[in-house]
Amino acid sequence: MFPRAEVESDCYMARRGEARKDGKGRRLWKKVRYQLVEYHSLPNYLKDNEYILGYYRSEWPLKQTLFSIFTIHNETLNVWTHLIGFFLFLALTIYTAVKVPKVVDIHSLQQLPEMLKRADLHKLQSDLVACLPALPQLSHLHRLKEELRSSLPTMDSLSSLTRWHLVELISNCFPQRLSHPNQAQHSILNEVVANIITPLFAHRIPRWPFFAFLGGAMFCLLASSVCHLLSCHSRRIAYIMLRLDYAGIAALISTSFYPPVYYSFMCDPFFCNLYLGLITLLGCTTMLVSLLPVFQNPEYRSIRAGLFFGMGISGVVPVLHKLIAFRNQPEAVYTTQYEVLMGILYGLGALLYATRIPERWMPGKFDIAGHSHQLFHVLVVAGALTHYKAGLVYLKWRDLQGCAK
Structure with missing residues (x-):
C-alpha cells in the first residue's frame, strides 16, 4: 500500500497538470478561433463574393468584432x-x-446697382450702422444715403459712387491700417464691402x-x-x-x-x-x-x-x-x-x-x-x-x- 500523503500528492499534481493543459488549450482555442479564414470555410450567409478568397472573419464574438x-x-x-x-x-x-450663410464673393458687387433699385434706403442705413458699429463718423452714412437718393432716378454712376463711399466707410473702421490703402488693401476692402452689402439684400432661403x-x-x-x-x-x-x-x-x-x-x-x-x-x-x-x-x-x-x-x-x-x-x-x-x-x-x-x-x-x-x-x-x-x-x-x-x- 502507498502512503496516503503520497497518493494525495499524486492526485493534486494530476489535477494541476490537467488544469494547466485545459488553460493552455483554451488559450490556443481562443487564438485559433479568432484567426481569419478562407471563403470555403464561411457559413452560407457570409458568402457573397467568391473572388475574394481569404482574410474573412467568421462568427466572432461582439467584443472581438468591434476591436477588429x-x-x-x-x-x-x-x-x-x-x-x-x-x-x-x-x-x-x-x-x-x-x-456658408456668411460667404459671399466679390463678384456679388456687380449686382449691387440692380439690388439697390429694390432697396429700402432707411433699412440700408440702419443695417449699415449695425454692420459697422465701430464707425467713428456716422455722418458718412447720411451722406451715403443722400448720394443714393440723388442717384436712384438715373442709376448712371451709382455703382462707382456707392462703391467709393462704401470703401471710405470701411477705411474709417480701420484708420491705422487702411487710411491710405494700397492695391492689395483695396482688394481686401472690396471683399469686405461685398460681404457687408450683399447679405443686406439676400433672401435667406430655407x-x-x-x-x-x-x-x-x-x-x-x-x-x-x-x-x-x-x-x-x-x-x-x-x-x-x-x-x-x-x-x-x-x-x-x-x-x-x-x-x-x-x-x-x-x-x-x-x-x-x-x-x-x-x-x-x-x-x-x-x-x-x-x-x-x-x-x-x-x-x-x-x-x-x-x-x-x-x-x-x-x-x-x-x-x-x-x-x-x-x-x-x-x-x-x-x-x-x-x-x-x-x-x-x-x-x-x-x-x-x-x-x-x-x-x-x-x-x-x-x-x-x-x-x-x-x-x-x-x-x-x-x-x-x-x-x-x-x-x-x-x-x-x-x-x-x-x-x-
Missing part, C-alpha cells in the same frame, strides 16, 4: 473608407451651418433641403461602416446590418435630389412638390423592397445595383427641366455639370459593384485592398462631395436672386 476595426482583414478598408467619409460630412455640415442631403449622406456612410464591421458576428446581426446598409443607400440617393429639385423649382410649387414627392416615394419603396430576405442573396446582386441605379437615373427628368427653365442662368449650367459628374461617379461605382471588377480578373489578389466594394465606397464619397459643391452653388444663387429668373 483596428486589425487587418478584407473588410478593414470597407469600414474606414466610409467611416472617414462620415466624419468628413459631419465637418462639412458644421461648416455649412456656421459659415436650408432644410441642403441639410437633408447632408443628413442622408452621413446616415448612408455610417450605416455602411457599421454593416461591414459587425456583419460577421452572427446571422441575425448580418440580416439587420444589411437592411440598414440598403436603407442608407436609398436615403443618400433620395436626399441627393432634394437640393436641386427644391432650389430649382422653389418658385414653381407644382413641379417642386411633384418631383420631391416622386423621389421620396421611390426611395421609400426601395427601402421596403430591401427588407425582403431574398434581397440579400448573392444572385440578386445585379438586381440590387440596378434598383439603386434606377433611382439615380430618375433624376434626369428634373435636371433637364431645370436646364430648359433656366437656360439663361449660368448657375443652371454649373450645377448640372456637378450633377453629371456625380452621376458618373455613382454609376461607375455601381458598375464595379455589380461586375466585381477587378477581383474577378485575378481572384485572391485584391482580398485586402483594391477590390470592387472598396472602389465603390471611394466613388460614393467622391460623388457626394461633388454634390455638396453643387449645393453651395444653389444656395448662393437663390440667396442672391430669390425667385428672379
